[in-house]
Amino acid sequence: MPRVVSVVVLLLIAVPLLAADPVKRPNVLFIAVDDLNHWVGHLGRNKQTKTPNIDRLAKMGVTFTKAYCAAPVCNPSRAALMSGLRPGSTGVYDNGQDWKAVIPKEQTLTTQFLKAGYDVHGSGKIYHANAHRPGEWTDYFVGANEKVTPHPTAKNDGVGGIKFQPLTDDSKLQDESIVDAGIKQLGAKHDKPFFVAVGLHKPHMPWNVPKKYYDLFPLDSIELPPTTADDLKDVPPGGIKFAKPQGDHATMVKSGRWKEAVQGYLAAIAYCDAQVGRLIDAYEKSPEKDNTIVVFWGDHGWHLGEKEHWRKFALWEETTRMPFIWVAPGVTKPGVCDRTVDLMSIYPTLCSLCGIDKPAHVEGNDIKPLLLDPTAKWDHPAITTYHLNNHAVRTAKWRYIRYASGGEELYDHDADEFEWTNLAKDEKYADVKKELAKFLPTTNKPELPTGKEKE
Template sequence: MKTMITEKINLFNVKEVLLALLLYATCFLHGLEAQTTKPNVLFIAIDDLRPELSCYGAPQVKSPNIDKLASEAVVFNRAYCNVPVCGASRASLLTSILPTKTRFIDYLAKAEKDVPNANTLPGVFKQAGYKCISNGKIFHYNKDAMEKSWSRKPWMPNVSHSVSQDPTNPKFDGKSNKGRVYEAPDVPDSVYFDTKVAQKTIADLKLLKYSDEPFFLACGFIRPHMPFYAPKKYWDLYDREAIQVADNRFRPENAPMQLRGSGEYKSYGFGEYKPNTEAFHKMMRHGYYACVSYVDKQVGDVLNALESLGLADNTIVVIWGDHGWHLGEHDFWGKHNTLHNALQVPLIVKVPWKAAGKNTEALVESVDIYPTLCDLANVPVPNYIMGESFSAVLTNPSKKFRDAAYARFKVADAIVTEKFTYSLFENGEEMLYNRELDPKENVNVVTDPVYSEQLKEFRIKLNEKINKATSYQ
C-alpha cells in the first residue's frame, strides 16, 4: 500500500515537472519568436510636449491614454533633446547627428540640406525591407529627405493647425497677423489637424495588418503647440481657478545677458488678457493642459486600434516630445534656450519583450533613439551616427547610460548631468545650476567658488561633446 502511494506521489511530481518544463519552453520560444520576428515600430512625435503628464508626476494634467501606455513601458525621467526647437530637433533625431554652430540651427533646419549624405531613421528601416509611412508632423518639412525615408509621399491633413474653428476668434489679432492664442469652440475633434492625423494612422494600421512587410509608422501630432485650439470639452476638464501657475516668474539670479525666452507667443493675440498677469498665466496653462488632454485622446485612439487589430504584441511603441517648454517659469513661454525646462522631453518606450511599468533615471539624448530602434529590430546602422543604443536600459531600467546629455541652441552649448545643468555662451558667459539644491534653476552659481572644481570638469566635458558634434563632415 505504501509503495503504491509513493509511486502515485512520484508520478504526480513527474507530471508537475513535465508541465512546468512545457510551460517554460513555451514562454522561451514565445520570447525567442518576439525577438527574431521583425518587430513593427509605431513612432509618435508630439510637438512642444514637455513632461507635464500624470505619469511624470504632474497629476493636474489629465492624460489617461499616455499614462496607460507608460504603465506598460519604460518611462525615461531624464531624456533630453539636442536642440530646443522643432525643425532642428527632428532633423537631429532622425539622422542621429548632433547640432553645431552651422548645422541644425533653428526650425528651418532640413536634414537633406544640412547632412545631405546621411541616411535617416526611417531610411535605414526602408532599406531593411520595412514599409515606412509618415502621417502628420515628423520632419518639420514633410518633404525633407522624402525619397530616401518613406515608402510613399508623407501625408498631411488639408487643414493648418493654426486655422481657427471659432467664429468669435479674430482672424488677425497678433503682430504677425496670426489669430488669438486660445479658443475653445464646442465642435467635434475631427475639425482639427491632430484628429485627422489619428484617423489616417488608424486607417493605415488596418491596411498594414494584412501586409507581408513589417512597418515603421510615424505619427506626428501638433498639439500642444500654440495656438491653444482644442474643443471645449477638453478645456472643461480643468478648473481654471484651481490651476497653479509658476512661482518663479522672474529672471534667474545672475543669469547671463544672452539668456532669452522664446518670443513666439507674442505673435498671437491675447484677447482680454495682459501678458505677465496672474490671469494670463492661468489662461496659458489652461490652454496648454487642454491641448495635452486633446492630443492624449488622439494617442489613445491610435493605441487602441493597434491593440484591437492584434498588432500590439509585435510592435515597438515610442512616444517622444521634440523639445521642452517653459510654462511661465522665469516669465518664459516656449523653448529656445538651454535651461532645463527647454531641454527635458518626455520619452516613453514600450517593447513587448522588455521591461514594463518601470521608470528609469538613465540620461539619454534624442539622437539615441535612432540606434536603439535599429538595435531592437536588428537593422544595421550607419557608422557615422552619434547616438548610442539604450536597449540595455529597456531590459534593466536601473542601469546607468550617459554621464551627460548634450544640447545647443544658437548662442549656447550645454550639458545636463545627474545634478547640474551647465551652459557656455558664445560671448564667454556661463550658466551653472545645481538642480539638486535648486531644481527650478533660480540662481546661477557659476561664480560661486564652491563649484570651481566642478566647473572645470564641466568645461572639459562640454568641449568633448562639441568636438564629437563637429567630427561629422
C-alpha cells in the first residue's frame, strides 16, 4: 500500500511539471527595405528627406549610425544575411548568381527558427527577386500585382537607366499588399512563437509612386548631394571601373534633370516610410507587442551622383551604408549606437536573443552587447565585398578599400565624411593601412556563373 501512495504522489507532482508551458520565446518582426541609403531623418545625412515612421521606430529601440552591408548589391547582400556566410564563402557576389545552388536549406536563418518551433511567415522581397524555397517558411506571400497609372504631369519614365515618374494617387503598388500580409500576421492569434518577415521593394527603382509623395518635395527646393570637382582623380582604376562616370552620371548631368531624379528618390523613400508606418501601427496594436523583437534593415545604400556615380555597385560610403534599427523588449532602451557594425550581425544576434543555438557556419558577430549598452566596447569593423577580392573595411574613423587589381583607397571620416581625399598613397598612413588590411577576408571563392539579371 505505501508503494501505491508513493506512485500517486509522484504522479501528482509530475503532472503539473509536464503540463507547464516551456519558457516563451520572443517573436520576431523582420522588416527589410530595398535600396534605402542613409537618407532617413534620424541619421541626419539628408535634411530634405521625410521619414517620420522610420524615425518613430528608431526612438523605440537602438538605432545604429554606422551600419554597413556585406555586399552593395541585392542578391549577395541578402544571401549573406540570410545564410550567415559572407560572399567570399559562397561565391555569390552579384545579381544573377544562384545562391540556392551553394547555400543548403539547413543553413538559412529561417530554417533555424522553424527547427526551434516557430511559425515563419514571409512576404515580399527578403531574398532577391522574391526568391524562396519550400521547407524554409511556413508560408510565403510574394505580393499582388501592381495597378499603376502615370500622372498626367509625368514627362516620361526618367533619364536613361534611372527610372522615375509620378503616378496617379489612386495607384496601388505591390508593397501595399505585402504590408497587408504582415499586418494580418501581427493581428492573428498564434499557437507558436512567430517570425514575420516583410520585405518592401521601395525605394528600389523605378521611383514610380503616387504624386502626393512627389508633392512633399517641391522641385525648386531640391538640393543636390554634396560633390566636388574631379572627385575621381585620385581613385584607382578598380574604383573607376565600378563608378562608370561616363554612364549614368554623364547622362544625368547632360539631361539637366538631376534634381528631378533626387526628387523621385525622396518620393520613393516617403512612400516606403508610409508603408513602414502601417506596419509599425499594427505592431503597436499587436497583442504580442511586449514579446516581439523588431529588426529593421536595408540591403545596401545608393549613390545619386556622389563620386560621379549612380546606383549601388561600389565600395564607398553612400552605397554601403543604410539604416539599422533594433527593438528588443527587455533588452533595448531607446538610444543611439555609433559603433561600426555590418548586417552579418543579424543572424547570430537573433539566435542569441531568441535562445536558439547559432549554427557553426555563421560568420557574423552577435551585437547583443551593443543592444544592452550602445556605448559598450566594440572592436569589430564592418566588411563589405563587391565581386571577387574587392573589399572595404570600415571602422569608426577609417574606410579602407583594396581592389583585386591592387589599387587602394583610404579615407579619414573624422576629417572627410564625403570621401573626397584618398590618402592611400601617403606614406604616413602605411601603418594604418597595414592594420586595416588584417581584417580583409581570407576566404575568397571563385564567382558563380552570372546570368543576365543586374538589378
